[in-house]
Amino acid sequence: GAGxxxxxSNKVTEKGKDVELRCDPISGHTALYWYRQSLGQGLExxxxxxxxxxxxxxxxxxxRFSAERTGxxxxxxxxxxxxxxxxxxxxxxxxxxxxxxxGNTIYFGExxxxxxx
Amino acid sequence: DxxxxxxxxxxxxxxxxxxLPCNHSTISGTDYIHWYRQLPSQGPEYVIHGxxxxxxxxxxxxxxxxxxxxxxxILHRATLRxxxxxxxxxxxxxxxxxxxxxxxxxxxxxLSVKP
Numbered sequence: 754g755a756g757x758x759x760x761x762s763n764k765v766t767e768k769g770k771d772v773e774l775r776c777d778p779i780s781g782h783t784a785l786y787w788y789r790q791s792l793g794q795g796l797e798x799x800x801x802x803x804x805x806x807x808x809x810x811x812x813x814x815x816x817r818f819s820a821e822r823t824g825x826x827x828x829x830x831x832x833x834x835x836x837x838x839x840x841x842x843x844x845x846x847x848x849x850x851x852x853x854x855x856g857n858t859i860y861f862g863e864x865x866x867x868x869x870x
Numbered sequence: 871d872x873x874x875x876x877x878x879x880x881x882x883x884x885x886x887x888x889x890l891p892c893n894h895s896t897i898s899g900t901d902y903i904h905w906y907r908q909l910p911s912q913g914p915e916y917v918i919h920g921x922x923x924x925x926x927x928x929x930x931x932x933x934x935x936x937x938x939x940x941x942x943x944i945l946h947r948a949t950l951r952x953x954x955x956x957x958x959x960x961x962x963x964x965x966x967x968x969x970x971x972x973x974x975x976x977x978x979x980x981l982s983v984k985p
Contacts, residue, residue: 796975861913
């Protein structure tokens with residue numbers, strides 16, 4: 754597709770289970786971002802991948818959260834032993850190489866809505 | 871981190887211009903000013919960005935103060951579809967905050983448009 758694609762669009766899981774959220778960035782985009790947004794709240798940065806550089810994991814809230822990006826394209830965000838406070842929409846975004854041209858636009862997907870019951 | 875300050879909410883009437891302010895007094899010389907908006911139940915979308923000069927595109931205009939410590943997003947004629955949360959964000963030119971090119975979102979301004 755032409756835009757950032759995320760799956761699943763909706764996920765309901767039981768507390769304690771692991772979940773995986775997938776992101777397909779726009780073709781050719783070297784930068785990939787994960788954010789999460791709890792109901793009625795702002796966007797919280799989680800992790801950022803740029804090309805082959807080590808990812809910026811400074812926003813991950815706990816060691817239950819991890820993400821990888823295979824082949825510089827698709828990314829998977831994994832949440833282990835989910836808790837109710839993990840319920841949120843998880844947004845993925847991508848952009849062209851942002852370095853040196855910080856005007857590059859970031860394109861967001863529609864998000865994966867996670868509910869932990 | 872360079873931060874931005876925006877009003878929590880604003881109201882506008884349909885067909886009237888809207889001026890959304892943003893203060894960024896600690897902006898550095900290499901920071902770009904970006905505006906994104908988020909419609910209900912959607913991911914954020916790009917609106918406009920600039921560095922020093924005022925900018926216009928089909929969606930909006932961006933007026934940047936001469937000292938770059940503030941900026942204003944201008945919607946020339948608000949429509950009901952413009953009701954959204956508008957985020958003003960600074961994006962570093964090089965190695966900003968140790969995270970190149972990242973966007974740190976604040977709480978934004980929730981714009982309501984009345985018919």
